[in-house]
Amino acid sequence: MIKNLKKNHFLLASLLVLIASAPISAQINLYTHRHYDSDKILFEKFTKETGIKINVIKGSADQLIQRMISEGKNSPADILLTVDAGRLHRAKEAGVLQSINSKTINKNVPSEMRDPDGFWYGLTVRARVIVYAKDRINSNELSTYEDLATAKWKGKIAIRSSGNIYNQSLMASLIEANGSRRALRWAIGVRKNMARAPRGNDRDQVRAVAAGLADIAVVNTYYLGILANSKEKKDRDVFNKVSVFFPNQNNRGTHINISGAGIAKYSKNKSDAIKFIEFLTSPEAQETFGKVNYEYPLFIENNKSDLLKSWGTFKADKQNLSILGIRNSEAVKLFDRADWK
Numbered sequence: 001m002i003k004n005l006k007k008n009h010f011l012l013a014s015l016l017v018l019i020a021s022a023p024i025s026a027q028i029n030l031y032t033h034r035h036y037d038s039d040k041i042l043f044e045k046f047t048k049e050t051g052i053k054i055n056v057i058k059g060s061a062d063q064l065i066q067r068m069i070s071e072g073k074n075s076p077a078d079i080l081l082t083v084d085a086g087r088l089h090r091a092k093e094a095g096v097l098q099s100i101n102s103k104t105i106n107k108n109v110p111s112e113m114r115d116p117d118g119f120w121y122g123l124t125v126r127a128r129v130i131v132y133a134k135d136r137i138n139s140n141e142l143s144t145y146e147d148l149a150t151a152k153w154k155g156k157i158a159i160r161s162s163g164n165i166y167n168q169s170l171m172a173s174l175i176e177a178n179g180s181r182r183a184l185r186w187a188i189g190v191r192k193n194m195a196r197a198p199r200g201n202d203r204d205q206v207r208a209v210a211a212g213l214a215d216i217a218v219v220n221t222y223y224l225g226i227l228a229n230s231k232e233k234k235d236r237d238v239f240n241k242v243s244v245f246f247p248n249q250n251n252r253g254t255h256i257n258i259s260g261a262g263i264a265k266y267s268k269n270k271s272d273a274i275k276f277i278e279f280l281t282s283p284e285a286q287e288t289f290g291k292v293n294y295e296y297p298l299f300i301e302n303n304k305s306d307l308l309k310s311w312g313t314f315k316a317d318k319q320n321l322s323i324l325g326i327r328n329s330e331a332v333k334l335f336d337r338a339d340w341k
C-alpha cells in the first residue's frame with residue numbers, strides 16, 4: 001500500500017514536471033524579413049510571458065514567399081513577417097497565407113492597415129516623407145508629392161530606384177489618388193528632377209542631401225531614427241543637417257506603409273501564432289517598436305518616441321493599404337514607361 005502510494009506520488013510528480021515543461025516546448029516558426037533589435041526584445045518577452053518559443057528563419061520577403069510556395073503543405077512556417085503592404089499582398093496572392101479572425105487583433109489594428117479578408121495585419125507604421133537640407137530649403141517651399149514633379153525642383157531630388165518596393169507603393173498610392181495618366185506624368189517629372197540617377201538605399205539619399213548633392217530626398221521615417229541614433233558620428237552629422245516634412249497635409253495626407261504579418265496557410269501552430277500577432281499589436285509591444293526602431297505605432301497618435309514626437313503630428317493617408325499591392329504591377333509598368341531606373 002505504502003509502496004503503491006509512493007509509486008503514485010512519483011507518477012504524479014513526473015506528470016507535473018511534464019506539464020510544467022510543456023509550454024517551453026511550444027514553438028512557432030517565424031519567417032521574417034525584419035532584422036531589428038526591437039523584434040528580438042519583443043520575441044524574448046513573448047516567450048517569457050507565454051512559454052512559446054519563436055524560431056526565427058530570416059530571408060528576403062521574396063525568398064521566404066518562394067520558399068513557402070515550394071514547401072507547400074510541408075512548410076514549417078507559422079507566420080510570415082515582412083515590410084510593405086505590397087509584399088504582404090503578394091504573399092496573399094501567392095496563396096501562402098490564411099485568413100484569420102481575432103477580435104483582439106481587429107481591435108489593435110486600424111481597418112485600413114489590414115487586409116480586408118484577414119490574410120495579413122499591420123504591426124508598425126512608417127511614413128514616406130520628404131527630407132530637406134536645413135540650410136538651403138525652407139519648409140514653406142514644400143507641399144505635396146505631386147509638387148516634386150514641377151520644374152522648380154530640377155536637379156534637386158535624391159530618390160532611390162523604382163525597383164524598390166517603397167517607391168512602388170508610393171507610386172501605387174499616387175495612381176489610386178490621381179489616376180494612371182497623372183501618376184505617369186508625375187514619375188516622368190520626378191525623374192527629370194533627379195539630382196543623380198537613382199542609387200543606394202533610403203539612408204544614402206539622406207546622405208546625398210547632407211553632402212549637398214541634392215536638396216531634398218524621399219525616405220521612410222525610421223531610417224532617420226537609425227541615422228540620428230547611430231554609433232557613427234558621421235551618420236549623426238548627416239541627420240543633423242536635415243529636417244522632416246510631411247507632404248499632402250492639406251489633402252489626403254502623407255503616404256504611409258506598414259510592416260506586417262500573416263499566418264502561414266499550412267501553420268501547424270495556428271492558435272499560438274495568433275497569440276503572437278495579438279501580442280505584437282498590443283499597446284506595450286507597439287511602444288517597443290517605436291522606442292527601439294523608430295516606427296510609428298498602428299495608432300499613430302499613440303506615438304511615444306521622443307524623436308518621432310519632435311517632428312510633430314501629421315495626417316496620414318487613410319486609403320486601405322491593400323491598394324499598394326493591388327496597384328503594384330501597374331506602378332512598376334508606369335515607372336518603366338517613365339524611364340525611372
Ligand SMILES: [Fe+2]
Binds near residue numbers: 083220
Ligand atoms: Fe526598410
